[in-house]
Amino acid sequence: MMKRILWLALVWVIALPLWSEVKNTCVECHQQAEEEELRVPVEQWKTSIHYKGGISCSDCHGGDPKQEDEDLAMSEETGFVGVPEDTEIPDFCGKCHSAVRDNYMQSAHAEALLADEDGPTCVTCHTAHEQQRASLDLINEDLCGTCHDYDQALRLKEAMRAMEGDLISMEARVEALFSEGLDVESEQRALFAVRNRTHRLTHVLDIDRILLELGSVRADLMKLDSRVTEQENIVRNRKRVGTILIVFFLLAAVLARMYYHSLKEEYLKTHGGGGSEEPPTQSS
Numbered sequence: 001m002m003k004r005i006l007w008l009a010l011v012w013v014i015a016l017p018l019w020s021e022v023k024n025t026c027v028e029c030h031q032q033a034e035e036e037e038l039r040v041p042v043e044q045w046k047t048s049i050h051y052k053g054g055i056s057c058s059d060c061h062g063g064d065p066k067q068e069d070e071d072l073a074m075s076e077e078t079g080f081v082g083v084p085e086d087t088e089i090p091d092f093c094g095k096c097h098s099a100v101r102d103n104y105m106q107s108a109h110a111e112a113l114l115a116d117e118d119g120p121t122c123v124t125c126h127t128a129h130e131q132q133r134a135s136l137d138l139i140n141e142d143l144c145g146t147c148h149d150y151d152q153a154l155r156l157k158e159a160m161r162a163m164e165g166d167l168i169s170m171e172a173r174v175e176a177l178f179s180e181g182l183d184v185e186s187e188q189r190a191l192f193a194v195r196n197r198t199h200r201l202t203h204v205l206d207i208d209r210i211l212l213e214l215g216s217v218r219a220d221l222m223k224l225d226s227r228v229t230e231q232e233n234i235v236r237n238r239k240r241v242g243t244i245l246i247v248f249f250l251l252a253a254v255l256a257r258m259y260y261h262s263l264k265e266e267y268l269k270t271h272g273g274g275g276s277e278e279p280p281t282q283s284s
């Protein structure tokens, strides 16, 4: 009996934190809501990169996801924000994406937003609940052509595209070094920094400024390039030495075999073996 109680207590102690971790009243209540407007965000969020990254309702909206009660879960004291004003959205998302927000805030888009014109917010381009991994494909006529002509958007895309290509090929080179077993941690870190500087730059929009900054990003990439080239030479030399060693051993093996055969022949000749494979016995 005592044993059973202990077992139950153990299960309880282990399961409780797991259970409260999984338990999320925002999701539970909203996915059962009758109003579509309350329910749909859950379905959309489940397709998003945030869902995969473990970012949940309350990470964006605040509130307490452990409260069953609607009013307690969404109380002001827990910092709950329902639907942010358009002008609040950059800070709403920017509490996690601060570097992107800072670049966005310098753009003509933010200027238009704050001037009460139709400047797009983060949500206009990335949606509120269905954010996916971002790429230059987001710059397309359907989205960017709604408020102004597509030409300036396309110029931006082309300026970024060239850089993107260089980054992708550098990524592949660093990856190859990594799989050769080289220590490329500092290269990976440098690449990550260059990559981040590039991608958030898109939000600045101002092409002249972007081209200027891409110049300095490119300088960093060139530095990285020479370091990576050095590492690649190490790999190449290592492979060359490896090949030479293999050839050497093969050659040595062949020579040893030839030497053995000539010794054997010599022996057979001097001991008059006459082609017999049997080794001569000691007594003969």
Ligand code: HEC
Pocket: 025, 026, 027, 029, 030, 038, 057, 058, 061, 062, 063, 064, 065, 067, 068, 069, 070, 073, 074, 081, 082, 083
């Ligand atoms: C027991 C049910 C219940 C729980 C738990 C709950 N909600 Fe709600 N939520 C509602 C209902 C009903 C509404 C619509 C009425 C309202 O605005 O109060 C709503 C509205 C909202 C809105 C829109 C607000 C607006 O101003 O239009 C957001 C955003 C929201 N909930 C997020 C959350 C988050 C985040 C959590 C968890 C911390 C949460 N909810 C927990 C039932 C719930």
Ligand code: HEC
Pocket: 026, 027, 030, 037, 038, 039, 041, 042, 045, 050, 055, 056, 057, 058, 059, 060, 061, 082, 083, 084, 089, 092, 123, 128, 129
């Ligand atoms: C990445 C941040 C983020 C996450 C995560 C998130 N929301 Fe939202 N949510 C927003 C934003 C931003 C808006 C305002 C959209 C707008 O202004 O068009 C919003 C609006 C809403 C609304 C109002 C109706 C609507 O669609 O505009 C509800 C309800 C809501 N969210 C519920 C939820 C629930 C429930 C979850 C978790 C399943 C959740 N949200 C997760 C950012 C988020």
Ligand code: HEC
Pocket: 089, 090, 093, 094, 097, 100, 101, 104, 109, 120, 121, 122, 123, 124, 125, 126, 134, 135, 136, 138, 139, 160, 195, 196, 198, 199, 200, 202, 203
């Ligand atoms: C006009 C459309 C637009 C607006 C407004 C916008 N973005 Fe983006 N965002 C993009 C595009 C396009 C990319 C892809 C850039 C690239 O690949 O170089 C991107 C990339 C991103 C990335 C990925 C960056 C990376 O390192 O790969 C994040 C995060 C992001 N945006 C968040 C935000 C946030 C937060 C806001 C609001 C402060 C915002 N975006 C406003 C279009 C937009």
Ligand code: HEC
Pocket: 049, 050, 052, 053, 055, 059, 060, 092, 093, 094, 095, 096, 097, 122, 123, 126, 127, 128, 131, 132, 133, 134, 135
């Ligand atoms: C609580 C922190 C948090 C908030 C608030 C938040 N995000 Fe994110 N976001 C993340 C994390 C973490 C990731 C990376 C997830 C991953 O890579 O698995 C991410 C990824 C993204 C990406 C993809 C980035 C890429 O590498 O391509 C976009 C776009 C994005 N978020 C937009 C938004 C927008 C728009 C908002 C506001 C509506 C927002 N985020 C609010 C934490 C947050």
Ligand code: HEC
Pocket: 107, 108, 109, 112, 117, 118, 119, 120, 124, 125, 138, 139, 140, 143, 144, 145, 146, 147, 148, 152, 153, 154, 156, 204, 205, 206, 207
């Ligand atoms: C909701 C409306 C809206 C959407 C959607 C929109 N823009 Fe804009 N954009 C503006 C406004 C407003 C301005 C400032 C006035 C102007 O130049 O037309 C602007 C200006 C620009 C500029 C000029 C910036 C400068 O400094 O001269 C570029 C480039 C640009 N947008 C690119 C984009 C791209 C790329 C997209 C799609 C990913 C996009 N825009 C989507 C409203 C929008």
